[in-house]
Amino acid sequence: MSPAVWKDRIFKTAPTVALIVGAAMAVDYVVNILLLKAPEVYTPFTTLLVSLVVATPLAYWMTRQRLRLERLRDDLSASLDARQKAIEEADRRRAEAEKAESLYRLLGDNLTDHVALWSPTGERVYSSPSIQRITGYTLEEFMALPPQAMVSKAAFDSVQKLIGGLTPGGPPATADYECTRKDGSSIWLESAYSLLGDGSGILLVTSRDITERKRLELDIAKALELAETASAAKSDFLANMTHELRTPLTAIIGFAEVLRRSRGLNQTAARQVGHILDASNTLLSVVNDVLDFSRLEAGGLELDPAPFDPAAMASSCAALVEERAVAKGLVIKVKTGRGLKPMNLDGPRLSQVLLNFLSNAVKFTAHGEITVALSQKVEDGAAILRGAVTDTGIGIAPEHLDNIFDRFSQADAAVSRRFGGTGLGLAISRRIVERMDGQIGVDSVEGQGSTFWFEVRGPLAELAAPEADAAPPLDGEAGVRLLLVEDNAVNRELVKAMLEPFGVEVETANDGVAGVEAMRQGQFDLVLMDVQMPVMDGLTATREIRAMEGARGAATPIVAMTANVLPEQIATCLAAGMDDHLGKPINPTKLLEAVARWSGRTHTKP
């Protein structure tokens, strides 16, 4: 024990010792002096000594006991305080829990969505009463149902798989599935599944009725399917129609061209043949516009960027309309500025836009001039190309300017009656330019003229050097032996009429089988192959010819000659083993060029 403790003990024991000693001394005095009156036996010193000896340990023991008791009392009161606090804390918590529970119950009872808790062993622990509104089962009935009662096996299995992938406290997984209600009707539920993160392994599932949403989705999907089917049917119809229209046009344009070139016509007949040619070419451009527009509407315009020369584009487009312009007494000026750089853009599509502007300018201008102007703004390896066609024609009234680029839009009925047209040209042009992320527009003053313009952006490019070994044009001495595989007798006659004056010997076959047989028997410099034919089509015939040649080693160029002119149809021809493609109606110049180009060569593709 430390001296301080000793001091404390002595301090606390001393009063007791003094009390006992005092008492003993008082008893000694009272008994011996006052009562017995025997002072001789009154021995205060001995009493003091004896009482001191007896009282000190007794007092010390009593003090210790008292201190122990005091400590015990303190401990007891501390533990009573602690207990009281614990009871108060427990009461507070119970009150809070009761409040929370009543809130949760209120929530659970009034939820429109369904909330459920599942034990790790797959028993239902809790289900909110909203289950009755959703499924028609009372809460008690529902709690007794097996988990898979209302869903198909496939839906149940896929949800089980989803649950198997959950992690405690992790993100929820969701699933849509169809359920059968108590009355047999069907509903769609969307459920979110999550494992509680408290280690209890309890699965929380919240479900909501999405029948209405699902019905809308299904309706939309059905409508979309119907629209897609209708659109596919429309595209098929248009493809068939244009094919069917092209076939007779091939004969009309082709023979008109043959007649025009022949020298035996008198002046009147030559003029009339010219009219046939003009009219049939107009009809062909309408057919082309309709096909083009339907493809653009269906989003099927694939751009094919390649290096092209804008200045050459302007001159060749101007040349194409020059004859018509001169016939009306109009002057065409081409202003391309100096140093226009080649660009990497879909040149043919851009030419289509410029040509459409030019054709309209010639069509809607009675006198004056038409100017084609091209300019370029070059920055960082790219350029903005602006093309504009200005005329001094009838102009466009301000109220028509806004929708002039819409499909089937013509300025007014009187104009369309006077000039004809489909109202598709500018709509096609707008789609082409927008597909190139460019801009298109018009400035016009009624009665004074119009400027139609476009602006497109594209990278600068290097033009490839022109082919050195360009084929010389055919002459009467060509001596080319050609096999024409074509089921249409008129077309066979037409091709012969176009080629024979140039010294081309044309042998014909009426279908693919006859074509393959002719190739087996004879030697040809070139094959012109129709695609759609009875008995055997041109693609199959080409494959058979290529297989046959594979064994023999020699390979004759085959050029498709078909009214199938869509890019994917051209690609199919090349994939079948053909070398080139000529569209119908047959353009005599292009036909002669193709014969000159291919008759001196061999097929080189694998």
Ligand code: ADP
């Ligand atoms: P189409 O010329 O076949 O009718 P377009 O789409 O090319 O179809 O042109 C739509 C309409 O825009 C024309 O019918 C005409 O009213 C008007 N238009 C186009 N170009 C000109 C122009 N250069 N001058 C006056 N009007 C024009």
